[in-house]
Amino acid sequence: MTQPKSSPNPKAELFAQFAAVAKAIAHPHRLALLEQLAQGERSVEVLADRTQLSIANASQHLQQMRRAGLVAAQRSGKFIHYRLADDAVLALLTQLRRIAERNVAEVDRVVRSYFHARDSLEPVSRADLMKRVRAGLVVVLDVRPADEFALGHVPGALNIPLSDLKRRLRELDSSKEVVAYCRGPYCVMSYEAVAALRKRGFRASRLEDGMPEWRAAGLSVETGAPERSG
Amino acid sequence: MTQPKSSPNPKAELFAQFAAVAKAIAHPHRLALLEQLAQGERSVEVLADRTQLSIANASQHLQQMRRAGLVAAQRSGKFIHYRLADDAVLALLTQLRRIAERNVAEVDRVVRSYFHARDSLEPVSRADLMKRVRAGLVVVLDVRPADEFALGHVPGALNIPLSDLKRRLRELDSSKEVVAYCRGPYCVMSYEAVAALRKRGFRASRLEDGMPEWRAAGLSVETGAPERSG
DNA sequence: TCAACATTCAATAACTCTATTGAATGATGA
Protein backbone atom coordinates (compact mmCIF):
# COMPACT_ATOMS: atom_id res chain seq x y z
CA MET A 1 0.00 0.00 0.00
CA THR A 2 1.24 3.44 -0.90
CA GLN A 3 1.40 6.12 1.71
CA PRO A 4 -0.25 9.21 0.28
CA LYS A 5 2.69 11.57 0.06
CA SER A 6 2.53 14.79 1.97
CA SER A 7 1.80 17.78 -0.17
CA PRO A 8 1.77 21.56 0.11
CA ASN A 9 -1.95 21.48 -0.70
CA PRO A 10 -4.03 20.36 2.28
CA LYS A 11 -7.03 19.41 0.20
CA ALA A 12 -4.97 17.17 -2.07
CA GLU A 13 -3.42 15.65 1.04
CA LEU A 14 -6.84 14.92 2.54
CA PHE A 15 -8.19 13.47 -0.69
CA ALA A 16 -5.15 11.20 -0.86
CA GLN A 17 -5.91 10.00 2.65
CA PHE A 18 -9.60 9.46 1.94
CA ALA A 19 -8.67 7.57 -1.21
CA ALA A 20 -6.39 5.34 0.85
CA VAL A 21 -9.29 4.46 3.16
CA ALA A 22 -11.54 3.75 0.18
CA LYS A 23 -8.85 1.56 -1.38
CA ALA A 24 -8.74 -0.44 1.80
CA ILE A 25 -12.35 -1.58 1.35
CA ALA A 26 -12.04 -1.89 -2.43
CA HIS A 27 -11.23 -5.58 -2.71
CA PRO A 28 -13.60 -8.54 -2.60
CA HIS A 29 -11.46 -10.46 -0.11
CA ARG A 30 -11.27 -7.50 2.20
CA LEU A 31 -15.04 -7.13 2.08
CA ALA A 32 -15.34 -10.79 2.99
CA LEU A 33 -12.96 -10.26 5.91
CA LEU A 34 -14.98 -7.27 7.06
CA GLU A 35 -18.20 -9.29 6.91
CA GLN A 36 -16.58 -11.86 9.20
CA LEU A 37 -15.22 -9.18 11.52
CA ALA A 38 -18.69 -7.68 11.75
CA GLN A 39 -19.71 -10.84 13.65
CA GLY A 40 -17.10 -10.17 16.32
CA GLU A 41 -13.35 -10.20 16.82
CA ARG A 42 -11.33 -13.03 15.31
CA SER A 43 -7.79 -14.34 14.96
CA VAL A 44 -6.02 -14.27 11.61
CA GLU A 45 -6.20 -18.02 11.32
CA VAL A 46 -9.97 -18.18 11.80
CA LEU A 47 -10.51 -15.31 9.38
CA ALA A 48 -8.32 -16.97 6.77
CA ASP A 49 -10.22 -20.20 7.21
CA ARG A 50 -13.66 -18.59 6.94
CA THR A 51 -12.77 -16.58 3.86
CA GLN A 52 -10.86 -19.33 2.06
CA LEU A 53 -7.65 -17.30 2.02
CA SER A 54 -4.12 -18.42 2.81
CA ILE A 55 -2.94 -17.19 6.18
CA ALA A 56 -0.26 -14.94 4.71
CA ASN A 57 -2.71 -13.43 2.28
CA ALA A 58 -5.35 -12.82 4.93
CA SER A 59 -2.68 -11.28 7.15
CA GLN A 60 -1.63 -8.88 4.42
CA HIS A 61 -5.15 -7.77 3.66
CA LEU A 62 -5.83 -7.27 7.36
CA GLN A 63 -2.73 -5.17 7.80
CA GLN A 64 -3.74 -3.04 4.88
CA MET A 65 -7.09 -2.36 6.50
CA ARG A 66 -5.38 -1.68 9.80
CA ARG A 67 -3.15 0.95 8.21
CA ALA A 68 -6.27 2.59 6.80
CA GLY A 69 -7.96 2.63 10.20
CA LEU A 70 -10.77 0.25 9.28
CA VAL A 71 -9.80 -2.51 11.69
CA ALA A 72 -7.80 -2.72 14.90
CA ALA A 73 -5.63 -5.56 16.15
CA GLN A 74 -4.75 -6.73 19.61
CA ARG A 75 -2.37 -9.44 20.67
CA SER A 76 -3.66 -12.02 23.10
CA GLY A 77 -1.11 -14.74 23.75
CA LYS A 78 -0.03 -16.32 20.51
CA PHE A 79 -3.05 -14.95 18.68
CA ILE A 80 -3.68 -11.58 17.19
CA HIS A 81 -7.31 -10.65 17.28
CA TYR A 82 -8.65 -8.26 14.68
CA ARG A 83 -11.87 -6.33 15.04
CA LEU A 84 -13.70 -3.50 13.29
CA ALA A 85 -12.25 -0.16 14.34
CA ASP A 86 -15.59 1.50 14.61
CA ASP A 87 -19.34 1.29 14.05
CA ALA A 88 -18.77 3.79 11.27
CA VAL A 89 -17.09 1.04 9.24
CA LEU A 90 -20.36 -0.88 9.23
CA ALA A 91 -22.17 2.29 8.19
CA LEU A 92 -19.71 2.74 5.33
CA LEU A 93 -20.34 -0.79 4.13
CA THR A 94 -24.08 -0.21 4.31
CA GLN A 95 -23.79 2.90 2.16
CA LEU A 96 -21.63 1.04 -0.33
CA ARG A 97 -24.25 -1.70 -0.61
CA ARG A 98 -27.03 0.81 -1.01
CA ILE A 99 -25.33 2.51 -3.95
CA ALA A 100 -24.43 -0.77 -5.59
CA GLU A 101 -28.00 -2.03 -5.22
CA ARG A 102 -29.54 1.10 -6.65
CA ASN A 103 -27.08 1.90 -9.40
CA VAL A 104 -25.42 -1.27 -10.56
CA ALA A 105 -27.74 -3.40 -12.66
CA GLU A 106 -25.66 -6.50 -12.11
CA VAL A 107 -26.12 -6.33 -8.34
CA ASP A 108 -29.84 -6.00 -8.71
CA ARG A 109 -29.83 -9.03 -11.00
CA VAL A 110 -27.91 -11.21 -8.54
CA VAL A 111 -29.98 -10.08 -5.58
CA ARG A 112 -33.22 -10.76 -7.40
CA SER A 113 -32.32 -14.09 -8.88
CA TYR A 114 -30.39 -15.44 -5.94
CA PHE A 115 -31.95 -13.97 -2.86
CA HIS A 116 -35.49 -12.94 -3.64
CA ALA A 117 -36.03 -16.22 -5.47
CA ARG A 118 -35.62 -17.93 -2.15
CA ASP A 119 -37.96 -15.74 -0.17
CA SER A 120 -40.70 -13.86 -1.88
CA LEU A 121 -42.10 -12.61 1.42
CA GLU A 122 -41.03 -9.47 3.22
CA PRO A 123 -38.43 -9.99 5.91
CA VAL A 124 -39.41 -9.28 9.52
CA SER A 125 -38.15 -5.94 10.84
CA ARG A 126 -36.16 -5.73 14.04
CA ALA A 127 -38.88 -3.79 15.84
CA ASP A 128 -41.46 -6.30 14.73
CA LEU A 129 -39.40 -9.23 15.92
CA MET A 130 -39.04 -7.72 19.38
CA LYS A 131 -42.82 -7.32 19.63
CA ARG A 132 -43.54 -10.86 18.52
CA VAL A 133 -40.90 -12.29 20.86
CA ARG A 134 -42.41 -10.46 23.81
CA ALA A 135 -45.79 -11.83 22.85
CA GLY A 136 -44.32 -15.36 22.81
CA LEU A 137 -45.36 -15.88 19.22
CA VAL A 138 -42.04 -16.76 17.61
CA VAL A 139 -38.89 -18.78 17.95
CA VAL A 140 -35.79 -16.80 16.98
CA LEU A 141 -33.32 -19.00 15.15
CA ASP A 142 -29.65 -18.15 14.66
CA VAL A 143 -28.28 -20.34 11.87
CA ARG A 144 -24.64 -19.22 12.10
CA PRO A 145 -21.82 -21.50 13.29
CA ALA A 146 -21.69 -21.93 17.08
CA ASP A 147 -18.58 -19.77 17.54
CA GLU A 148 -20.18 -16.78 15.88
CA PHE A 149 -23.30 -17.28 17.95
CA ALA A 150 -21.13 -17.26 21.07
CA LEU A 151 -19.70 -13.84 20.19
CA GLY A 152 -23.14 -12.28 20.31
CA HIS A 153 -26.70 -13.18 19.38
CA VAL A 154 -30.29 -11.99 19.69
CA PRO A 155 -31.34 -12.56 23.32
CA GLY A 156 -33.17 -15.84 23.67
CA ALA A 157 -32.27 -17.05 20.20
CA LEU A 158 -31.77 -20.75 19.54
CA ASN A 159 -28.60 -21.66 17.68
CA ILE A 160 -28.83 -24.36 15.04
CA PRO A 161 -26.13 -23.89 12.39
CA LEU A 162 -27.52 -24.30 8.89
CA SER A 163 -25.52 -27.47 8.34
CA ASP A 164 -27.22 -29.12 11.33
CA LEU A 165 -30.72 -27.88 10.65
CA LYS A 166 -32.19 -30.97 8.99
CA ARG A 167 -31.20 -33.33 11.77
CA ARG A 168 -32.16 -30.97 14.59
CA LEU A 169 -35.66 -30.04 13.48
CA ARG A 170 -37.23 -31.63 16.54
CA GLU A 171 -35.68 -28.88 18.71
CA LEU A 172 -38.04 -26.38 17.10
CA ASP A 173 -41.53 -25.79 18.46
CA SER A 174 -43.62 -26.35 15.33
CA SER A 175 -46.59 -24.50 16.81
CA LYS A 176 -44.68 -21.23 16.63
CA GLU A 177 -43.43 -19.24 13.71
CA VAL A 178 -39.66 -19.38 13.21
CA VAL A 179 -37.71 -16.20 12.40
CA ALA A 180 -34.20 -16.98 11.16
CA TYR A 181 -31.20 -14.71 10.82
CA CYS A 182 -27.48 -15.00 10.08
CA ARG A 183 -24.53 -12.74 9.24
CA GLY A 184 -26.07 -9.87 7.36
CA PRO A 185 -27.85 -8.68 4.26
CA TYR A 186 -26.04 -10.95 1.81
CA CYS A 187 -25.64 -14.00 3.90
CA VAL A 188 -27.50 -16.86 2.20
CA MET A 189 -27.82 -19.02 5.28
CA SER A 190 -31.04 -17.53 6.62
CA TYR A 191 -32.62 -17.71 3.14
CA GLU A 192 -31.73 -21.36 2.89
CA ALA A 193 -32.91 -22.07 6.42
CA VAL A 194 -36.30 -20.50 5.70
CA ALA A 195 -36.63 -22.49 2.48
CA ALA A 196 -35.75 -25.73 4.26
CA LEU A 197 -38.14 -25.04 7.13
CA ARG A 198 -41.07 -24.17 4.89
CA LYS A 199 -40.54 -27.32 2.89
CA ARG A 200 -40.98 -29.23 6.12
CA GLY A 201 -44.19 -27.48 7.07
CA PHE A 202 -42.90 -24.80 9.42
CA ARG A 203 -44.08 -21.22 9.25
CA ALA A 204 -40.75 -19.49 8.77
CA SER A 205 -39.45 -16.10 7.77
CA ARG A 206 -36.26 -14.09 7.79
CA LEU A 207 -35.15 -11.23 10.00
CA GLU A 208 -34.05 -8.20 8.00
CA ASP A 209 -30.24 -8.05 7.78
CA GLY A 210 -28.30 -9.94 10.43
CA MET A 211 -26.42 -9.77 13.71
CA PRO A 212 -24.10 -6.83 12.92
CA GLU A 213 -27.05 -4.62 12.01
CA TRP A 214 -28.95 -5.72 15.11
CA ARG A 215 -25.97 -4.71 17.22
CA ALA A 216 -25.50 -1.45 15.28
CA ALA A 217 -29.14 -0.57 15.93
CA GLY A 218 -28.25 -0.52 19.62
CA LEU A 219 -30.41 -3.52 20.50
CA SER A 220 -29.38 -5.79 23.32
CA VAL A 221 -27.05 -8.66 22.55
CA GLU A 222 -26.49 -11.84 24.51
CA THR A 223 -23.15 -13.67 24.50
CA GLY A 224 -22.09 -17.19 25.37
CA ALA A 225 -22.18 -20.66 23.88
CA PRO A 226 -25.47 -22.27 22.86
CA GLU A 227 -27.07 -24.78 25.23
CA ARG A 228 -27.30 -28.03 23.33
CA SER A 229 -30.73 -29.33 24.06
CA GLY A 230 -29.67 -32.78 22.69
CA MET B 1 -11.39 -1.13 -15.08
CA THR B 2 -11.97 -4.83 -14.64
CA GLN B 3 -15.46 -6.19 -14.77
CA PRO B 4 -15.92 -8.46 -11.77
CA LYS B 5 -16.29 -11.81 -13.44
CA SER B 6 -19.45 -13.73 -12.90
CA SER B 7 -19.10 -16.61 -10.50
CA PRO B 8 -21.11 -19.56 -9.30
CA ASN B 9 -21.02 -18.05 -5.83
CA PRO B 10 -23.47 -15.18 -5.47
CA LYS B 11 -21.78 -13.74 -2.42
CA ALA B 12 -18.40 -13.60 -4.16
CA GLU B 13 -20.12 -12.00 -7.13
CA LEU B 14 -21.73 -9.33 -4.95
CA PHE B 15 -18.50 -8.62 -3.10
CA ALA B 16 -16.76 -8.19 -6.43
CA GLN B 17 -19.39 -5.65 -7.45
CA PHE B 18 -19.21 -3.78 -4.15
CA ALA B 19 -15.43 -3.71 -4.46
CA ALA B 20 -15.79 -2.23 -7.94
CA VAL B 21 -17.94 0.59 -6.56
CA ALA B 22 -15.44 1.20 -3.76
CA LYS B 23 -12.58 1.25 -6.26
CA ALA B 24 -14.40 3.92 -8.19
CA ILE B 25 -14.15 6.35 -5.26
CA ALA B 26 -10.66 5.19 -4.28
CA HIS B 27 -8.58 7.73 -6.13
CA PRO B 28 -7.74 11.30 -5.12
CA HIS B 29 -8.63 12.74 -8.53
CA ARG B 30 -11.97 11.02 -8.53
CA LEU B 31 -12.73 12.40 -5.07
CA ALA B 32 -11.87 15.86 -6.39
CA LEU B 33 -14.23 15.33 -9.33
CA LEU B 34 -16.97 14.18 -6.97
CA GLU B 35 -16.51 17.27 -4.80
CA GLN B 36 -17.00 19.41 -7.90
CA LEU B 37 -20.00 17.38 -9.02
CA ALA B 38 -21.53 17.82 -5.58
CA GLN B 39 -21.90 21.52 -6.45
CA GLY B 40 -24.05 20.67 -9.46
CA GLU B 41 -23.77 19.18 -12.91
CA ARG B 42 -20.78 20.05 -15.06
CA SER B 43 -19.21 19.39 -18.45
CA VAL B 44 -16.03 17.37 -18.76
CA GLU B 45 -14.08 20.44 -19.77
CA VAL B 46 -15.11 22.46 -16.70
CA LEU B 47 -14.45 19.52 -14.40
CA ALA B 48 -11.01 19.00 -15.92
CA ASP B 49 -10.24 22.67 -15.49
CA ARG B 50 -11.38 22.82 -11.86
CA THR B 51 -9.49 19.73 -10.86
CA GLN B 52 -6.30 20.48 -12.80
CA LEU B 53 -6.62 17.33 -14.88
CA SER B 54 -6.14 16.90 -18.61
CA ILE B 55 -9.43 16.49 -20.45
CA ALA B 56 -8.68 12.93 -21.49
CA ASN B 57 -7.72 11.98 -17.98
CA ALA B 58 -10.79 13.58 -16.43
CA SER B 59 -12.95 11.86 -19.05
CA GLN B 60 -11.51 8.48 -18.18
CA HIS B 61 -11.99 8.93 -14.47
CA LEU B 62 -15.55 10.08 -15.04
CA GLN B 63 -16.33 7.08 -17.19
CA GLN B 64 -14.96 4.80 -14.55
CA MET B 65 -17.30 6.33 -12.00
CA ARG B 66 -20.17 6.11 -14.44
CA ARG B 67 -19.61 2.40 -14.91
CA ALA B 68 -19.70 2.00 -11.14
CA GLY B 69 -22.98 3.90 -10.89
CA LEU B 70 -21.58 6.84 -8.92
CA VAL B 71 -22.24 9.47 -11.55
CA ALA B 72 -24.55 9.83 -14.54
CA ALA B 73 -23.92 11.58 -17.84
CA GLN B 74 -26.22 13.32 -20.25
CA ARG B 75 -25.44 14.81 -23.63
CA SER B 76 -26.59 18.34 -24.26
CA GLY B 77 -25.44 19.65 -27.61
CA LYS B 78 -21.71 19.34 -27.88
CA PHE B 79 -21.30 18.98 -24.16
CA ILE B 80 -21.69 16.00 -21.92
CA HIS B 81 -22.86 16.92 -18.47
CA TYR B 82 -21.96 14.70 -15.58
CA ARG B 83 -23.77 14.71 -12.25
CA LEU B 84 -23.88 12.64 -9.07
CA ALA B 85 -26.07 9.58 -9.60
CA ASP B 86 -27.67 9.84 -6.22
CA ASP B 87 -27.78 11.54 -2.84
CA ALA B 88 -26.42 8.28 -1.49
CA VAL B 89 -23.07 9.09 -3.13
CA LEU B 90 -22.77 12.16 -0.93
CA ALA B 91 -23.65 10.03 2.08
CA LEU B 92 -20.93 7.55 1.12
CA LEU B 93 -18.37 10.34 0.91
CA THR B 94 -19.49 11.63 4.30
CA GLN B 95 -18.98 8.20 5.86
CA LEU B 96 -15.58 7.92 4.27
CA ARG B 97 -14.55 11.28 5.71
CA ARG B 98 -15.86 10.35 9.12
CA ILE B 99 -13.79 7.19 9.28
CA ALA B 100 -10.69 8.93 8.00
CA GLU B 101 -11.08 11.72 10.56
CA ARG B 102 -11.56 9.38 13.46
CA ASN B 103 -9.10 6.66 12.60
CA VAL B 104 -6.32 8.11 10.49
CA ALA B 105 -3.93 10.19 12.55
CA GLU B 106 -2.62 11.98 9.49
CA VAL B 107 -6.05 13.34 8.58
CA ASP B 108 -6.55 14.64 12.08
CA ARG B 109 -3.18 16.36 11.86
CA VAL B 110 -3.96 18.09 8.56
CA VAL B 111 -7.43 19.13 9.68
CA ARG B 112 -6.11 20.54 12.92
CA SER B 113 -3.14 22.36 11.52
CA TYR B 114 -4.74 23.58 8.34
CA PHE B 115 -8.37 24.16 9.12
CA HIS B 116 -8.77 24.65 12.83
CA ALA B 117 -5.76 26.99 12.87
CA ARG B 118 -7.79 29.34 10.71
CA ASP B 119 -10.92 29.30 12.80
CA SER B 120 -10.86 28.38 16.43
CA LEU B 121 -14.57 29.10 16.87
CA GLU B 122 -17.41 26.69 16.34
CA PRO B 123 -19.05 26.84 12.93
CA VAL B 124 -22.67 27.92 12.71
CA SER B 125 -25.14 25.06 12.26
CA ARG B 126 -27.65 25.07 9.42
CA ALA B 127 -30.61 25.34 11.79
CA ASP B 128 -28.95 28.22 13.59
CA LEU B 129 -28.25 30.08 10.39
CA MET B 130 -31.89 29.84 9.33
CA LYS B 131 -32.97 31.35 12.65
CA ARG B 132 -30.50 34.21 12.49
CA VAL B 133 -31.38 34.95 8.87
CA ARG B 134 -35.07 35.17 9.73
CA ALA B 135 -34.22 37.55 12.56
CA GLY B 136 -32.27 39.72 10.09
CA LEU B 137 -29.10 39.40 12.13
CA VAL B 138 -26.70 38.05 9.54
CA VAL B 139 -25.48 38.35 5.98
CA VAL B 140 -25.00 34.98 4.32
CA LEU B 141 -21.93 35.03 2.10
CA ASP B 142 -21.21 32.46 -0.63
CA VAL B 143 -17.51 32.68 -1.53
CA ARG B 144 -17.56 30.17 -4.40
CA PRO B 145 -17.03 31.14 -8.05
CA ALA B 146 -20.10 32.70 -9.68
CA ASP B 147 -20.92 29.67 -11.83
CA GLU B 148 -21.15 27.37 -8.83
CA PHE B 149 -23.30 29.92 -7.04
CA ALA B 150 -25.61 29.98 -10.07
CA LEU B 151 -26.16 26.22 -9.84
CA GLY B 152 -27.61 26.56 -6.37
CA HIS B 153 -27.07 28.62 -3.22
CA VAL B 154 -28.55 29.42 0.17
CA PRO B 155 -31.63 31.60 -0.43
CA GLY B 156 -30.75 35.26 -0.08
CA ALA B 157 -27.02 34.66 0.01
CA LEU B 158 -24.65 37.25 -1.43
CA ASN B 159 -22.01 35.88 -3.81
CA ILE B 160 -18.52 37.30 -3.56
CA PRO B 161 -15.94 34.77 -4.77
CA LEU B 162 -12.98 34.56 -2.41
CA SER B 163 -10.66 36.05 -5.02
CA ASP B 164 -12.79 39.21 -5.18
CA LEU B 165 -13.44 39.56 -1.48
CA LYS B 166 -10.85 42.22 -0.61
CA ARG B 167 -11.97 44.65 -3.28
CA ARG B 168 -15.69 44.11 -2.71
CA LEU B 169 -15.81 44.57 1.06
CA ARG B 170 -18.00 47.64 0.76
CA GLU B 171 -20.86 45.42 -0.44
CA LEU B 172 -21.07 43.90 3.02
CA ASP B 173 -23.15 45.49 5.77
CA SER B 174 -20.58 45.86 8.54
CA SER B 175 -23.26 46.22 11.20
CA LYS B 176 -24.25 42.58 10.69
CA GLU B 177 -22.43 39.38 11.34
CA VAL B 178 -21.24 37.58 8.19
CA VAL B 179 -21.66 33.80 7.86
CA ALA B 180 -19.57 32.41 5.00
CA TYR B 181 -19.78 29.04 3.28
CA CYS B 182 -18.31 27.31 0.22
CA ARG B 183 -18.09 23.83 -1.27
CA GLY B 184 -18.08 21.55 1.71
CA PRO B 185 -16.26 20.31 4.78
CA TYR B 186 -12.75 20.54 3.34
CA CYS B 187 -13.07 23.56 1.21
CA VAL B 188 -10.63 26.17 2.51
CA MET B 189 -12.36 29.14 0.93
CA SER B 190 -14.80 29.86 3.73
CA TYR B 191 -12.00 29.55 6.31
CA GLU B 192 -9.93 32.06 4.42
CA ALA B 193 -12.88 34.39 3.92
CA VAL B 194 -13.61 34.39 7.65
CA ALA B 195 -9.96 35.08 8.45
CA ALA B 196 -9.82 37.95 5.93
CA LEU B 197 -13.08 39.48 7.19
CA ARG B 198 -12.08 39.34 10.85
CA LYS B 199 -8.77 40.99 10.07
CA ARG B 200 -10.77 43.86 8.64
CA GLY B 201 -13.00 44.22 11.66
CA PHE B 202 -16.04 42.24 10.58
CA ARG B 203 -17.78 39.80 12.86
CA ALA B 204 -17.57 36.68 10.73
CA SER B 205 -18.02 32.94 11.10
CA ARG B 206 -18.39 29.84 8.99
CA LEU B 207 -21.42 27.73 8.17
CA GLU B 208 -20.88 24.06 8.97
CA ASP B 209 -20.03 22.11 5.81
CA GLY B 210 -21.11 23.67 2.50
CA MET B 211 -23.68 23.77 -0.27
CA PRO B 212 -23.93 20.02 -1.01
CA GLU B 213 -24.70 19.27 2.63
CA TRP B 214 -27.24 22.09 2.78
CA ARG B 215 -28.98 20.59 -0.23
CA ALA B 216 -28.72 17.04 1.15
CA ALA B 217 -30.37 18.23 4.38
CA GLY B 218 -33.41 19.05 2.28
CA LEU B 219 -33.20 22.80 2.83
CA SER B 220 -34.39 25.15 0.14
CA VAL B 221 -31.97 26.17 -2.56
CA GLU B 222 -32.10 29.17 -4.84
CA THR B 223 -30.60 29.14 -8.34
CA GLY B 224 -29.53 31.82 -10.77
CA ALA B 225 -26.66 34.21 -11.31
CA PRO B 226 -25.64 36.71 -8.63
CA GLU B 227 -26.82 40.31 -8.95
CA ARG B 228 -23.69 42.42 -9.15
CA SER B 229 -24.35 45.37 -6.91
CA GLY B 230 -21.20 46.98 -8.45
C1' DT C 1 16.60 -23.15 26.67
C1' DC C 2 13.82 -25.32 23.28
C1' DA C 3 10.20 -26.80 20.13
C1' DA C 4 5.75 -25.47 18.60
C1' DC C 5 2.91 -22.29 16.84
C1' DA C 6 0.49 -17.78 15.07
C1' DT C 7 1.61 -14.15 12.58
C1' DT C 8 4.40 -11.10 9.81
C1' DC C 9 8.03 -9.96 6.53
C1' DA C 10 10.59 -9.98 2.03
C1' DA C 11 10.99 -11.15 -2.59
C1' DT C 12 8.87 -11.91 -6.73
C1' DA C 13 6.01 -12.81 -10.88
C1' DA C 14 1.57 -11.94 -12.81
C1' DC C 15 -1.69 -8.70 -13.17
C1' DT C 16 -4.09 -4.15 -13.02
C1' DC C 17 -4.34 0.90 -12.99
C1' DT C 18 -2.90 5.57 -14.41
C1' DA C 19 -1.48 9.42 -17.36
C1' DT C 20 -0.23 10.70 -21.77
C1' DT C 21 -0.40 10.89 -26.54
C1' DG C 22 -2.66 11.33 -30.85
C1' DA C 23 -6.43 9.60 -33.59
C1' DA C 24 -11.56 8.77 -33.87
C1' DT C 25 -16.42 10.03 -33.02
C1' DG C 26 -20.32 12.79 -33.12
C1' DA C 27 -22.73 17.25 -32.78
C1' DT C 28 -22.93 22.09 -34.35
C1' DG C 29 -23.34 25.94 -37.33
C1' DA C 30 -21.61 28.06 -41.57
Added chain:
DNA sequence: TCATCATTCAATAGAGTTATTGAATGTTGA
Protein backbone atom coordinates in the same frame (compact mmCIF):
# COMPACT_ATOMS: atom_id res chain seq x y z
C1' DT D 1 -20.56 19.50 -47.01
C1' DC D 2 -17.07 21.27 -44.09
C1' DA D 3 -14.44 23.01 -40.26
C1' DT D 4 -14.83 23.23 -35.42
C1' DC D 5 -15.21 21.67 -31.07
C1' DA D 6 -16.22 18.46 -26.86
C1' DT D 7 -15.52 14.13 -25.73
C1' DT D 8 -14.02 9.40 -26.13
C1' DC D 9 -11.05 5.67 -27.73
C1' DA D 10 -6.68 2.98 -28.34
C1' DA D 11 -2.10 2.17 -27.41
C1' DT D 12 1.48 2.33 -24.28
C1' DA D 13 4.96 3.07 -20.62
C1' DG D 14 5.39 3.47 -15.88
C1' DA D 15 3.57 2.60 -11.38
C1' DG D 16 1.02 0.00 -8.08
C1' DT D 17 -1.40 -4.32 -6.33
C1' DT D 18 -1.97 -9.20 -5.46
C1' DA D 19 -0.98 -14.08 -4.31
C1' DT D 20 2.56 -17.13 -3.32
C1' DT D 21 6.60 -18.78 -1.33
C1' DG D 22 9.72 -19.52 2.33
C1' DA D 23 12.20 -17.24 6.04
C1' DA D 24 11.86 -14.32 10.31
C1' DT D 25 9.59 -12.77 14.64
C1' DG D 26 7.71 -13.26 18.95
C1' DT D 27 4.92 -15.86 22.37
C1' DT D 28 3.86 -20.09 24.90
C1' DG D 29 4.56 -24.07 27.67
C1' DA D 30 7.72 -27.92 28.49
